[in-house]
Amino acid sequence: MPRHRSARVGTLVPTGRRPVAPAGGTPKTGRPLVRRATVIGLVILSLALLSVYFRESSSGTLHGMQDTGASVIHPFQVAAERVAQPFEDVFGWAGDVLGAESENEKLKQEVERLRQQLVQSQAALLQNERLRRLLRYRAGPAFPRDYNGVAASIIGRTPGQFEQQVLIAAGSNARVHVNDPVVTAAGLVGRVTQVSRRSARVTLLTDETSAVSALDVKTNAAGIVRHGVTGGEALVLDRVAKEDVVEGGDVVITAGWRSGRLASIYPRGIPIGIVTSVGQLDTDIYKRIEVDPFVDFSELDSVLVLVEKPVVASRSRR
């Protein structure tokens, strides 16, 4: 037996009944019974919260408490977002500089192509308006004419592995409602899925639960845009019949359909993305179409919530 075995330097030894961890270790917090009662109580409380929250409506007590709590946390989130923004900008700037030269060349070509398209589109627009007046054509709410935009910055994000959602700094105070479409200058971002007084939760187009009726601008082939099977930001244009024509480079926009009293929550004409690949197998019912979204979802810092103008809203409900 080694000598001085019991005299370990700096060791705390119990002189009473309670066991204590060695020096530098974690102190035992309370008796085992108290410890177990605490954790079991908290687990039961969490399960009760989960259960009640799921059962109650959005005007229920827990939702109301969450709304109040979110209003209290809101200023802290805004402050944290503002403090972090310059760092995010620097990080983004460093990445942008690396690919600036090649991107500049690509953008110059794109500007030339878009300039030609603009002239053609303006002529088509004038003709379209003239024909609509002649036919007294009655359309659904049009984007962006029949909508007011509520600009909001992004103040929070859900963990990206599970949900593709963001929290924006505009809520029912700014007349934002559930199912309002959300866009940026580039195109469609998603829709509002939950609203509190000063903030709202937006489910992005890349979320598993999102689906939008869409059209190929060039060929009018209709389908549904949803998240891609490979994850990330890629989207797929699903449910396009094999006989429909869709080609790489085609632009996809929201379809904005209306059937009796039912209507799509997205107005027609919001750009979604560009077709990157089209394929089909003999065994498939539909084409396999991949779409690259116009919006860079990882770089989102502010969005525009489309709120229907009051006159249009009452007319469309009729």
Add this chain to the structure above:
Amino acid sequence: MIDALKIGMLMFAAAVLQSSVFSGASVLGGTPDVLLVTLVAVALMRGATTGAVAGFFGGLVIDVALLDTLGMTSLLLTLAGYWSGRYGENSASRRRYAPYLAVGVMTVLYLVGALALRFMLAEPAPAREVLVDTLVQSVALNLLLTWPIFALVRRLLPRPTAARLGPEVGALG
């Protein structure tokens, strides 16, 4: 009392930072979890009961801040805090790698637990994305955060001295 207040403020700050800054910081597909690493640090230093309570509070702040289902994150973080605390009380005292081991294991368990809970609640549970595509990156990012966060928490929450442990214990040597 001051200790409890410090832990509360620490968890609140970590939850706000996580919801507004770190959740959106995707590196190679992985997302760092400042709240979880802070919780593990607090639990290792203060034990299972404090860990469970801190986890419940931090989870509640996240659920409220992100308008998420109340109780979901609280449940997961309560268990994460409790288990980290138990590990600290029983076997982590003298191991230098204990914080890294605890953070790595808790990250995996937390993500698997979140996946299972979401699956049971019929919410989106992309198993492949969580367990195959991003798990390693998320663990690596959390391990990178371990040293600075533990240093900060150790500074804010110094270990109780022998005198503060009460008359039942005394130092030898």
